[in-house]
Amino acid sequence: MSRFHGVQREIYLALADSLSPHYYETTHQFLFDILLKENIIKAAKLLNDKRPDFSPFVTSKFNPTFWTKTPFGYSLKPNVLPSNAISDIYNNSSEYGFECETAVVLIFYKAVLDSISNRSFNHLFQKLLVWDWSYDRDLGIYTESGNNFIPGDVVYFYNPDYDHPIWMGENAVYLGRDLYFGHGIGVKTSEEMIAALNTLRKKNAVKSAYLMSQHSRLNIRYLAQFSTPF
Structure with missing residues (x-):
């Protein structure tokens, strides 16, 4: 554990304390997972700073x-x-405008780009089509049930009484320490994220938004083979 510091240490401790087991075939896969999750968090924070349109x-x-x-x-x-x-x-973020699902996929792509070589990235993702949850199969996004979130996970705040369909919910990157980034809302605690979505409900709404018990991650076993040795 002494090799991990800052965000990487928080990720390591979250993995170690998780009630859900995390299996790795090699030490390389484990170290890559730490790096990739850190880069997901960095990409989310950077997108928040750059503020492309929602x-x-x-x-x-x-x-x-x-x-x-x-x-x-x-x-x-x-x-x-x-x-x-x-x-x-x-x-050039001012040249872009998209919603939260697309933001999550773009964050994943940026994190992978920062975790492997440009050459490998360009080989894997030659024919990108981006919008909503459209993504290249090599990205390997998968979703599981459970609320043992690890920093770098993508979670979903569901808003059942939404007014406009675009605010049916908010896909958000878990940054750790009960902080989440969702494009269009920003970096908030879970309570603040729910409060923000509750202002975007239909008239006379009675159902509060809530954080669903699920998380989305990338296929690190597949992606790790394209990273350099640690």
Whole structure:
């Protein structure tokens, strides 16, 4: 444990204290998981700082230098490197507008990009199509039930009495210490996130928003093989 400090130490302790077992085939996979979760948190915080617009699909925007809008989302333009396109979302955030599901997928892509080489990233994600929960199968997002959240997990605050469909809920990255980042709301505690969603309910709503007992993660066993030795 002495090799871990800061956010990595918080992730390690959360894994060690979790009531749900976490299995790794190699030490490399374990260390990669720590790194990837740290980079998910960093990517979420950076997106919060950059503040791209919060937009439904009809008013959404992606930098046309890198992306083409289709009926199904934004596709990577030919001859554009995936690594450059994902980096541009963070470098030129004013050129982008999207909702919280898309934000989570983009955070995952950024975290993977920061955890493996550009060459490997560009090999894995050559034909990106981004919107909502659309993602390349090599990203390997999966969702499980349970509330033993680890920093770097993506959770969901459900808002059953929503007014506008875009506020049916909020996908959020768990940052640790009861802090969550959700695009469109920002960094909040669970109580503050629920309070924010409760202001976005229909008239005479009676059901409060709540944090669901589920979490989404990436397939670290698959992705770890593309990272350099630790």
